[in-house]
Amino acid sequence: MRELMLGNKAIARGLFEAGVCFVSSYPGTPSTEITEEAAKFDEIYCEWAPNEKVAMESAFGASLAGRRAFCGQKHVGLNVAADPLFTMSYTGVNAGLVVVVADDAGMHSSQNEQDSRHYAIAAKVPMLEPSDSAEALEFTKLAYEISEMFDTPVIIKMCTRIAHSQSLVETHERIDVKKTYEKNIPKYVMMPGNAKKRHPIVEERTRNLIDYAEKTPLNREEIFSDKVGIITSSTCYQYVKEVFGDSVSVLKLGMVNPLPPELIKNFAAKVKKLFVVEELDDVIESFVKSLGIAVEGKNILPNIDEFSQNLIAKSFGKLVDSGKLTVDGNLADKLTNSLKTDNCELTTDIPPRPPVMCAGCPHRGLFYTLKKNKCTVLGDIGCYTLGAVPPLGAIEMTLCMGASIGATHGFNKMLGKESENKTVGVIGDSTFVHSGMTGLANVAYNQSNSTIIILDNSITGMTGHQQNPTTGFNIKGDPAGKINLEALVKAMGIERVKVVDPYNLKECDEVLKEELKAAEPSVIISRRPCALLKYVKHNPPLKVNSEKCIGCKSCMKIGCPAISMKDGKAVVDSTQCVGCNVCSQLCPKKAFE
Amino acid sequence: MKTKNIIIVGVGGQGSLLASKILGHLLLSQGYDVKVSEVHGMSQRGGSVITYVRFGDKVYSPVVDKGEADFIVSFEILETARWLDYLKPDGQIVTNTQQIDPMPVITGAAKYPENLVEKMKAKNFKVDAMNCLELAKKAGSQKAVNIVLLGRLSHYFDIPEEAWQKSLEANVPPKFLELNKKAFELGKIAEG
Numbered sequence: 001m002r003e004l005m006l007g008n009k010a011i012a013r014g015l016f017e018a019g020v021c022f023v024s025s026y027p028g029t030p031s032t033e034i035t036e037e038a039a040k041f042d043e044i045y046c047e048w049a050p051n052e053k054v055a056m057e058s059a060f061g062a063s064l065a066g067r068r069a070f071c072g073q074k075h076v077g078l079n080v081a082a083d084p085l086f087t088m089s090y091t092g093v094n095a096g097l098v099v100v101v102a103d104d105a106g107m108h109s110s111q112n113e114q115d116s117r118h119y120a121i122a123a124k125v126p127m128l129e130p131s132d133s134a135e136a137l138e139f140t141k142l143a144y145e146i147s148e149m150f151d152t153p154v155i156i157k158m159c160t161r162i163a164h165s166q167s168l169v170e171t172h173e174r175i176d177v178k179k180t181y182e183k184n185i186p187k188y189v190m191m192p193g194n195a196k197k198r199h200p201i202v203e204e205r206t207r208n209l210i211d212y213a214e215k216t217p218l219n220r221e222e223i224f225s226d227k228v229g230i231i232t233s234s235t236c237y238q239y240v241k242e243v244f245g246d247s248v249s250v251l252k253l254g255m256v257n258p259l260p261p262e263l264i265k266n267f268a269a270k271v272k273k274l275f276v277v278e279e280l281d282d283v284i285e286s287f288v289k290s291l292g293i294a295v296e297g298k299n300i301l302p303n304i305d306e307f308s309q310n311l312i313a314k315s316f317g318k319l320v321d322s323g324k325l326t327v328d329g330n331l332a333d334k335l336t337n338s339l340k341t342d343n344c345e346l347t348t349d350i351p352p353r354p355p356v357m358c359a360g361c362p363h364r365g366l367f368y369t370l371k372k373n374k375c376t377v378l379g380d381i382g383c384y385t386l387g388a389v390p391p392l393g394a395i396e397m398t399l400c401m402g403a404s405i406g407a408t409h410g411f412n413k414m415l416g417k418e419s420e421n422k423t424v425g426v427i428g429d430s431t432f433v434h435s436g437m438t439g440l441a442n443v444a445y446n447q448s449n450s451t452i453i454i455l456d457n458s459i460t461g462m463t464g465h466q467q468n469p470t471t472g473f474n475i476k477g478d479p480a481g482k483i484n485l486e487a488l489v490k491a492m493g494i495e496r497v498k499v500v501d502p503y504n505l506k507e508c509d510e511v512l513k514e515e516l517k518a519a520e521p522s523v524i525i526s527r528r529p530c531a532l533l534k535y536v537k538h539n540p541p542l543k544v545n546s547e548k549c550i551g552c553k554s555c556m557k558i559g560c561p562a563i564s565m566k567d568g569k570a571v572v573d574s575t576q577c578v579g580c581n582v583c584s585q586l587c588p589k590k591a592f593e
Numbered sequence: 594m595k596t597k598n599i600i601i602v603g604v605g606g607q608g609s610l611l612a613s614k615i616l617g618h619l620l621l622s623q624g625y626d627v628k629v630s631e632v633h634g635m636s637q638r639g640g641s642v643i644t645y646v647r648f649g650d651k652v653y654s655p656v657v658d659k660g661e662a663d664f665i666v667s668f669e670i671l672e673t674a675r676w677l678d679y680l681k682p683d684g685q686i687v688t689n690t691q692q693i694d695p696m697p698v699i700t701g702a703a704k705y706p707e708n709l710v711e712k713m714k715a716k717n718f719k720v721d722a723m724n725c726l727e728l729a730k731k732a733g734s735q736k737a738v739n740i741v742l743l744g745r746l747s748h749y750f751d752i753p754e755e756a757w758q759k760s761l762e763a764n765v766p767p768k769f770l771e772l773n774k775k776a777f778e779l780g781k782i783a784e785g
Binding site: 168 | 630695
């Protein structure tokens with residue numbers, strides 16, 4: 001059946017058709033929907049793991065047991081899972097093991113735009129790169145064959161534009177694959193004596209994979225011209241085809257590690273001028289240059305941000321315009337025309353619309369309290385990173401998952417009393433379990449006088465509401481184990497643990513002051529479920545009594561998208577307000593009714 | 594057929610994902626190659642969001658670039674203005690006139706520009722503007738803004754009404770189908 005399918009859903013369909021039995025992942029944009037969609041198949045056991053490292057190790061265990069296994073993550077998630085990945089390359093697999101890494105060039109929802117292809121090279125594992133949903137599905141199935149044929153984990157690299165685009169796919173039936181587990185200490189116990197013997201096997205495997213890459217239909221030539229040849233992959237292939245159609249020759253790489261030297265040499269020999277079009281780093285270009293072939297790429301295209309058809313047309317248009325590249329008349333016109341920018345616009349200034357905390361977001365009251373107390377706030381990864389945005393502007397640092405606690409510890413150790421009474425680390429419930437717990441172990445063990453606030457909104461919010469070990473439910477919404485945060489923190493040796501309701505500003509303020517004053521580590525749990533959760537009951541929207549409102553703008557300090565000023569008075573947007581009452585606690589005239 | 598491009602713009606949380614899902618389903622049923630591209634995650638939290646819908650004989654790029662859109666379908670008038678440079682010189686705008694203040698306007702750091710529809714018309718943009726929120730409320734739910742817009746958009750497509758109805762049925766939960774059909778009809782007959 002032909003249907004329109006999201007790239008991530010196509011990966012999940014590929015997992016189903018490949019007979020995959022086990023999926024373990026940690027959510028991260030743009031990879032989350034793979035696991036959510038896989039969980040809709042009863043034939044696949046799916047779970048959210050506490051973090052990517054645990055997910056990958058669990059998938060490895062499932063592969064060892066003889067069942068095809070999968071683990072998906074965003075690019076920065078692979079940093080967390082890099083440890084098992086590098087040594088899984090040595091052990092190899094039993095049943096097929098495939099890993100998706102979804103890059104986010106353009107940083108639509110990420111803290112950096114690292115290029116994950118370096119991981120495939122460094123870990124010496126094959127990497128496939130689909131360019132649409134149909135390929136996402138087919139490459140996933142093929143990845144399991146490669147994994148078992150070459151005894152290696154296989155990485156599939158996605159990017160935002162493939163993961164979150166829908167295109168046509170053909171679906172097929174599921175196959176059944178089961179292998180038996182056999183004890184094999186030299187293969188699976190990676191201590192020095194065994195690992196020394198596995199490393200040459202990895203190198204031999206890479207040589208075999210290069211032979212495979214030379215012949216696989218994953219890599220294909222589209223020969224249309226002897227003037228210009230472009231080597232490309234992934235979404236860049238689509239942009240290249242959009243701009244050039246069938247007027248240039250293309251070497252489309254579906255397998256980006258290892259690269260095929262002979263195929264590239266042959267292709268280069270067929271064209272007068274050779275280019276590489278790739279987003280972010282010059283991975284393919286450097287390889288082509290290492291073969292002694294003249295090629296252009298990053299000299300005309302950027303190594304930052306994502307590409308588009310216009311960007312590619314303009315980059316080549318400049319070459320044509322300056323006489324450095326000669327192409328046929330029609331194409332030359334098309335490319336140089338792209339340099340003209342005569343798009344219509346209004347002359348009016350358009351105010352930006354940055355993302356904001358939703359109306360009724362439980363984080364808002366807590367961040368207001370932190371700002372009011374002039375705290376130095378070291379933040380973390382989640383919706384609450386928006387606490388850095390005006391008018392709250394409370395967060396002063398965000399690095400990576402879990403870093404709030406480690407950084408607060410180091411900050412306080414160095415500045416002592418100067419910072420201990422005003423510095424806090426803030427971290428979400430899911431992020432705390434992901435990699436905050438080890439940071440807190442350090443606070444408890446090495447005794448910094450740190451105050452850590454766990455923002456417990458009972459869900460993994462930013463990625464679109466995934467369950468986690470503190471929510472009491474599993475990926476299917478069924479009851480599951482539930483970590484008791486208070487008991488956990490106490491068991492680590494933190495004596496001072498307080499729970500506050502972030503809708504109650506007075507309580508937040510009192511507890512914060514008390515815990516900052518304390519001469520020992522403390523944890524405040526700010527607990528209230530995300531206002532967008534379906535089970536959360538909302539109060540009726542508030543209204544401003546315009547006779548009472550004096551236009552003092554006290555309620556505007558919390559940056560609620562449902563409140564604005566019209567004709568000198570506050571007004572509430574009833575379509576957004578959920579009646580959380582945080583604003584009314586700030587009103588000196590009790591004008592909110 | 595040369596590839597046609599639609600961008601759907603609005604404020605995160607307004608329901609553009611359902612609109613693009615219905616459009617994708619409809620265009621596929623008409624035998625086109627279709628690509629729909631959307632952005633998830635951080636920007637959806639009340640930020641400016643854009644969805645791309647492309648259809649034709651063969652579609653390559655999943656995104657629409659500046660100067661390429663045949664249609665802008667917009668949930669909010671400031672967002673219409675923000676993405677205007679994506680429109681082709683003869684492109685058509687179908688927009689809700691609803692205003693949602695962005696945070697810089699709420700905090701007083703910026704002003705919400707006035708008379709945007711008039712300004713667009715003065716620049717010879719082809720604007721079909723209507724208060725979709727009112728029409729959606731009339732249909733029974735303020736959440737049906739997306740379907741009102743689709744009803745309006747259906748004017749500009751040579752696709753049978755039946756096919757639109759089928760795509761609605763396939764993508765809307767049965768208990769909201771009547772409401773959405775009404776919203777579609779109100780959008781379709783609205784005075785632009």
